[in-house]
Amino acid sequence: MSWGWEVLRAAAGTVIIFSGVALVAAMFGVLLERKISAWMQSRLGPKHVGPQGLLQTLADTIKLLQKENIVPTRADRTIFASAVIVVPLAALLDYVVIPFGTTRSGPLIFRDLNIGVLYFAATSSLVVIGILMAGWGSNNKYALLGGLRSAAQMVTYEIPMGVVLVTVALLAGSLSTVTIVNGQSGPHHLWYVLEQPVAFVIFLIAATAEVNRVPFDLVEAESELVAGYFSEYSGMRFALFQLGEYGEMFAMAAMAVTLFLGGWLGLPFLPPVLWFVIKLYAVIFVFMWVRWTYPRFRIDQMLSFSWKVLIPVSVLNLVVTAFFVIVVRR
Amino acid sequence: MLGLTHYLVVAALLFALGLFAVVTRRNSVTILMGIELMLNAANINLVAFNKYAAPGAMQGQIFALIVITLAACEAAVGLALVLAAYRTLETVYVDEINIMKW
Amino acid sequence: MSGEAVVFYLLAAVTLGSGAVIVTSGNIVHAAAALVPALLGVTGLYILLNAEFVAGIQVLIYAGAITVLILFAIMLTEGGTGLGGRQRNEQTAVGAAVAAAMAALLIAVAVRTNWAPPAAGATLPSYTPGAIGQSFLGRNILVFEGTSIVLLVSLMGAIMIARRED
Numbered sequence: 262m263s264w265g266w267e268v269l270r271a272a273a274g275t276v277i278i279f280s281g282v283a284l285v286a287a288m289f290g291v292l293l294e295r296k297i298s299a300w301m302q303s304r305l306g307p308k309h310v311g312p313q314g315l316l317q318t319l320a321d322t323i324k325l326l327q328k329e330n331i332v333p334t335r336a337d338r339t340i341f342a343s344a345v346i347v348v349p350l351a352a353l354l355d356y357v358v359i360p361f362g363t364t365r366s367g368p369l370i371f372r373d374l375n376i377g378v379l380y381f382a383a384t385s386s387l388v389v390i391g392i393l394m395a396g397w398g399s400n401n402k403y404a405l406l407g408g409l410r411s412a413a414q415m416v417t418y419e420i421p422m423g424v425v426l427v428t429v430a431l432l433a434g435s436l437s438t439v440t441i442v443n444g445q446s447g448p449h450h451l452w453y454v455l456e457q458p459v460a461f462v463i464f465l466i467a468a469t470a471e472v473n474r475v476p477f478d479l480v481e482a483e484s485e486l487v488a489g490y491f492s493e494y495s496g497m498r499f500a501l502f503q504l505g506e507y508g509e510m511f512a513m514a515a516m517a518v519t520l521f522l523g524g525w526l527g528l529p530f531l532p533p534v535l536w537f538v539i540k541l542y543a544v545i546f547v548f549m550w551v552r553w554t555y556p557r558f559r560i561d562q563m564l565s566f567s568w569k570v571l572i573p574v575s576v577l578n579l580v581v582t583a584f585f586v587i588v589v590r591r
Numbered sequence: 592m593l594g595l596t597h598y599l600v601v602a603a604l605l606f607a608l609g610l611f612a613v614v615t616r617r618n619s620v621t622i623l624m625g626i627e628l629m630l631n632a633a634n635i636n637l638v639a640f641n642k643y644a645a646p647g648a649m650q651g652q653i654f655a656l657i658v659i660t661l662a663a664c665e666a667a668v669g670l671a672l673v674l675a676a677y678r679t680l681e682t683v684y685v686d687e688i689n690i691m692k693w
Numbered sequence: 694m695s696g697e698a699v700v701f702y703l704l705a706a707v708t709l710g711s712g713a714v715i716v717t718s719g720n721i722v723h724a725a726a727a728l729v730p731a732l733l734g735v736t737g738l739y740i741l742l743n744a745e746f747v748a749g750i751q752v753l754i755y756a757g758a759i760t761v762l763i764l765f766a767i768m769l770t771e772g773g774t775g776l777g778g779r780q781r782n783e784q785t786a787v788g789a790a791v792a793a794a795m796a797a798l799l800i801a802v803a804v805r806t807n808w809a810p811p812a813a814g815a816t817l818p819s820y821t822p823g824a825i826g827q828s829f830l831g832r833n834i835l836v837f838e839g840t841s842i843v844l845l846v847s848l849m850g851a852i853m854i855a856r857r858e859d
Contacts, residue, residue: 263696264695264696264699267696268696277828337722337723339726340723340726343726347729374695374744374745375745375821375822376746376748376749379746379748379749379750379753379822382753383749383750383752383753383756383757384752384754386752386753386757387752387756387760389727389757389761390726390756390757390760390761390764393761393764393765394726394764397722400742405768409765409768410760412764412765416761434823435822435823436822446710477824511853512734530794534708534755592697592699593695593697593701593741594801594808595803595808596804596805596808596811597729597780598738598742599706599799599800599803599842600737600800600803600804601705601738602815603795603796603800603803604709604796604797604800605708605709605712605713605735606795606796606799607725607793607795607796608709608712608713608716608792609712609716610788610791610792610795611788611789611792612715612716614784614787614788614791614792615781615782615788615789616716616780616781616782617708617780617781618780618843619723620725620763620766621715621716621721621724621766621780623763624715624724624725624728624763625715625716627755627759628712628715628716628729628731628775631731631732631735631755633749634735634747635735635738635739636823637851638738638742638744638747639742640856641742642742642743642744643808644808646818647818648828649818649820649824649825649828650833651826652744652746652747652820652825653825653828653829653833655744655747656746656747656750656825657718657747657780657840658745659747659750659751659754659755660714660754660812660843660844661840661843662826663754663755663758663759664843664844664847666762666763666847667734667762667847667848667851668847668850668851668854670765670766670851670855671761671850671852671855672821672854673766673770673852674766674769674770674854674855675854675855677769677770678857682768686782687703690770692785
C-alpha cells in the first residue's frame with residue numbers, strides 16, 4: 262500500500278493549488294482589478310471593507326455563498342451542473358507545470374513533466390468544452406450564443422498560442438518548463454522576450470483571447486449578451502466560474518513569465534520565488550492595463566485577426582527561428 | 592500484475608461498444624462518435640503492444656499519433672458532410688436519407 | 694494490489710462506463726458530454742503505458758478539438774429540437790449480438806495467446822518528445838509527409854463541403 266502515500270501527496274497538492282489559486286488569483290486578483298481600474302479612471306476603488314478595501318472580495322464571496330442556487334426550469338440539469346466543474350478544473354490543472362522558483366533541492370514545481378508545455382496547451386483547450394456545456398445547459402438564447410462565440414474564439418486563438426509555445430520549445434530544446442527557464446540563464450543566453458519579441462506579443466494577445474478579456478470579451482459583454490455563457494448561474498456556481506476565469510488568467514501570466522521573462526531568474530539579492538511573483542504581477546498589470554484602454558472587437562474582426570494575421574505571422578516566426586537554430590547555433 | 596492481456600481486453604470491449612453505436616444508432620453524429628471510440632480502442636492496442644511486445648522501437652506510438660491525426664481529419668470531413676446533408680435534406684437520421692432507394 | 698493495478702481498473706471503469714453512456718443514451722448532448730471522460734480515461738491508460746507524448750496529444754486533439762467539433766455539429770443540426778426522436782433503429786438486437794460476438798472473439802484471442810514476455814531485466818527506453826521527433830524525421834518521414842498532405846486535403850475539403858452555396 263505504498264501507493265497510498267502518493268495518493269495522499271497528490272490530494273495535498275490539489276488542496277494547495279485550489280486554495281492558492283482561490284486566494285491569490287480569484288480574491289486578490291479581483292480586488293487588484295478593481296483598484297487598478299479605479300486608479301486608471303481617476304477614482305478610488307473599494308475602500309470601505311477592511312483597511313483600504315482589502316477584504317472586499319471576501320465580503321463578495323460571502324454574499325455569493327449565501328445566495329440561492331437557481332436552475333432554470335427546462336435547463337438540462339446534468340449538463341448545467343457539470344459545466345461548473347469542468348471550467349475551474351481545467352484552469353486549476355494548468356498550475357501543475359509552472360515552476361514557482363527554486364530551492365536548494367530543485368525547482369519549486371508540482372511535477373516537472375517532460376511534456377510540460379504540451380500539457381499546458383492541452384488543459385487550456387479543455388475549458389472550451391465546459392463553456393459549450395454551460396451555454397447549452399442554460400436553455401437561454403443569449404447563453405447559447407455567447408457559448409458558441411466563446412468556443413469559436415478560444416479554438417481559433419489556441420492555434421497561434423500553440424505555434425508560439427512550439428517556437429520557444431525549439432529555442433530551449435525541450436518541452437519541459439524547467440529546462441526552458443534554465444535555458445534563459447547562463448552567460449550566453451538572454452531572456453526569450455529579447456530573442457523572440459514577436460512571439461511574446463503574440464502570446465499575450467492569444468492569452469487575452471483565451472481568457473475572454475477585453476478587447477476580446479464580446480462573449481461576455483455586459484451591454485450585449487447579458488453575461489454570455491454564465492448568464493443563468495448564480496451563487497456559488499458563479500463564484501466558481503469567476504475562479505476559473507481569474508485562475509486561467511493567472512496561469513497564462515505565469516506561463517508568459519516562465520517562457521519569456523526568465524521564470525525565477527534574477528539578481529541574487531531577492532529569493533527566486535519573489536522574483537517570480539514580481540514578474541507575474543507585472544504581466545497581470547499589463548493585462549489589466551489593456552482591459553481599460555482598448556474598446557471591444559466584433560466577433561468577425563476578432564476571428565479574422567487570428568486567422569489572417571496572427572497565424573501567418575506566428576508560423577513565419579517559427580520558420581525563421583528554426584532556420585536560426587539549425588544554421589546559426591550549431 | 593498488469594500484463595498485455597488486460598489492455599487488450601479493455602480495448603476489445605471499447606471496440607465492441609463503438610461497433611454497437613455505429614450499427615444501431617440513427618443520428619449520424621452518434622455514428623461518428625462510435626467511430627471515434629473504435630479508433631481509440633485500436634490506439635490502445637497499438638500503444639500496449641509497443642510497451643509490452645516491442646519496447647525497443649517506438650513504432651507503436653508513432654502509429655498511434657498518426658491514427659489520432661487521421662481521426663481528426665476524418666471527423667472534420669465527416670461532420671462537414673453531416674452539415675451539408677442537413678442543409679439540403681433537412682434531416683440527420685441515416686435511415687431517413689434514402690432518396691436513392693426505389 | 695499494486696497501485697498500478699488499482700489505477701488501471703479505475704481508468705478502465707471510467708472509460709467503459711462513459712462508453713456505455715455514449716452508445717445507449719437517448720439524449721445526444723449527454724452522449725457528447727460523456728465522450729470527454731471516455732477520452733480522458735484513454736489518456737490515463739496511455740500514461741500507464743509510458744506514452745506521455747501520445748497522452749498529451751490525445752487530450753489536446755481528441756478531448757480539446759474533436760469533442761468541440763462534435764458539439765458544434767450537434768448544435769448546428771437538429772440536436773436541440775430533435776431530442777424527442779427515436780435514437781435507436783430496428784437493428785438493436787442484431788447489433789448487440791454482433792458486438793458481443795466480436796468482443797468475445799477478441800477477448801478469447803487475447804487471453805489464450807501466449808504473448809512472448811519481454812526480455813527479462815530490459816529497461817524501457819525513454820519515449821521523450823525529442824526521440825519521437827527524431828523518429829518522425831528519420832525512419833518515419835514518409836508517413837509524416839503523407840499525413841501532412843492528408844491534413845491539407847481534408848482541411849480544404851471540409852471547408853468546401855460545409856460552405857453555404859450563396
